[in-house]
Amino acid sequence: MTKQFTADVLICGAGAAGLTLAIDLARRGVSFRLIEKMDGPFDGSRGKGIQPRTQEIFEDLGIIDRVVAAGGLYPPQREYRDDGGFIESGVAEQIDPTPAEPYHMALMIPQFLTEGVMRERLLELGQRVEFGRELVGLEQDQDGVTARLSGEAGEETIRVRYLVGADGGRSFVRHALDIGFQGKTLGVRAVVADVVLTGLDRSAWHRFNDGATERQISLCPLAGTELFQLQAPVPLEGEVDLSAEGLSAMIAERTGRSDIRIHSVHWASAYQMNARLADRYRDGRAFLIGDAAHIHPPTGGQGLNTSVQDAYNLGWKLAAFIGGASASLLDSYEQERRPVAASMLGLATKLLDAAKRGDMRRGREVHQLDIGYPGSALALENPGRLDGLVAGDRAPDAHLRGAAGQPTRLFELLRGPHWTLLGYRVKRGAMPARTGLHVHCIGPDDELIDESEHFRSAYTVSPGDLVLVRPDGYISAFVGSQKTDQLARFLDEQGVV
Incomplete structure (x- = not known):
């Protein structure tokens, strides 16, 4: 007889990637276990830079203010000359915040403090890390994964629907699946x-x-x-x-x-x-995220941030598929995230070469705000757009005013595990209502008023446009209000019913 499922997901590794995935699954009501072979939390500073795109993710997960309070901004670099004098300069190019991009500078916070904040958030959601618990064997079939765990209390065999390896550069999961790690x-x-x-x-x-x-x-x-x-x-x-x-x-x-x-x-x-990239991010019912999938030199502060975004991309897709979405949704994880890691490897290696010469300067390219998935199967446009944002791009923030007079931000409306449909000068009755879909109308006589035209300019919309935003803050569709049938089919495929 097949062993009953202990949980939907087993997450192996409780670093930043594993914790991000755990928080995301917890708020979606997906059952999981999060194990970590170390006996206690990591106590080093290794990944100390939190880039602007990751700050946006932390806002969505409900921890950005705690992270900012626990850390601070980078100080200036003081480069000493042989004569004892020095030159001071900024670590990164100074970029002012805008309504579309509210986070503009990397934060400095030691990794052990970041992960401490994340564990606290996980506890608030009713979950915790199982320290001193190690994956020592796995077998998968078409229905699930059987995993053997070892710990102080002995060995345990559990059955889960999915396994996620967030267990670092020497990943047991990656080795057990015989996935190459080229580089x-x-x-x-x-x-x-x-x-x-x-x-x-x-x-x-x-x-x-x-x-x-x-x-x-x-x-x-x-x-x-x-x-x-x-x-x-x-x-x-x-x-x-x-x-x-x-x-x-x-x-x-x-x-x-x-x-x-x-x-x-x-x-x-x-x-x-090292600079290495896994040959694939998925094997059947097992996935790789974070350093298990890619390792970077530390230059540019890309590693931890890329790992967090892997988990943020995978979490909602696992939850949706478990809830009945199309199988293609899980296929999109590797399709979207592996090219990003390949690009980050190139950037970090280039910055390492610059650091060797003593002339490394970090610009917008390290902020990860321009990462998107325009070629994704989850990007729908009808008609095709000639300028501005396209489906697959990051969804910008915007300052709005509610009809009752109170100011709000678009990010506040996007925050949470749901999909969001935004209609620009579209009547509410023309937009579909579904479980897990939050619908908002933006216009001079609607619930949200774009007084300063931040939304219109950021999204390059015209009256009648509908903008669908994924749970991870990327634009999934631009369609005209006459194409709601096409939008409805797309939402059906994603399990938004």
Whole structure:
């Protein structure tokens, strides 16, 4: 007799990707288990940059204000010259917020604080991480996955509908599925460490010997903590002393200063930089997200952000398919996300080369606001658009006023697990009402008034246009109000009934 399902989904790995997926599934009422083989939370700063697109996702998940409060903005870079002087510059190009793009700068928050906020949100939703629980075997068939878990209490066999590997660059899930991990080792080995030190102020990211790869070292104050993050390339071979004494000696040798002293090491790692991409993101009922699917050099702050967005893309699709949507919805996960990771690998590698030369500058390309899925099977346009946004693009924010006089933002209307249909100067009766679909009319005599024309200009709409926004904040369809039959068929396929 077939074993009963323990849960709909088993998520292996409770880093940022696994936690994002868990939060998204929890708010959709999908049953899951989230396991992590480590005995407790990760306590390092590794992924410390939260890009603007990820901030938009965190707003939707209900944690953006907590993340901002726990972290802060990047300080200026202070590049020291050999004569002891220095030059200060911004870490990234200064870009002002707009109504369409409310988040404009990367946040700095150590990864352990980000994940702490996410675990807190998960608890609010009635779920928690199972630490000290490891996947040690899996078998799948056409109906589900049988997984063997190991932990302090012994071994357990469970049955789930789907398995998601969020278990890092050495992913057990990826190896068990025999999925190739193509790419290369980049010939750079580095140390990253979170330390308590004296001798440097916290108003700048201190950088020494930029342009001299073998002697580079940087010390960045970690927002929300008393720690500094030390980053330094090291020889490809040999042991690296990661003690307070060893790292203090490295600082003295590379900076020529004896006043910078490390008093304790909170966390440290020596690692080889790699750029690798999984051959495929899905095998039957098993999926890969995050570092299990792609690993990047840390330059540009792309890794954690790309991982969060993998999970955000997959979560609503799993929930919809479990609820009866077309099987093609799950196929779209790899079709949409794998090309994004390939592009991010190229960007991060290019920025690493720039960092070796000492001239790395981060511009809009790292913000991930321009990522979209215009070629996706989930992008519907009728008629085709000649300018402006197209189906598959990120849905911009916009300032609006409710008919009752109160200001609101479009993102507030999009927030949550639902689909959203926006009609520009369209009467409500012309728009379909469905479970899981929030319908809003925008016009001078409608429920929402576009006083400053932020919506019209951001979306390039004309009277009679309908804009369908996916649960993950991307435009799924632009159609005219005379094409509601086509829109209805599309919504049927996505399980929006």
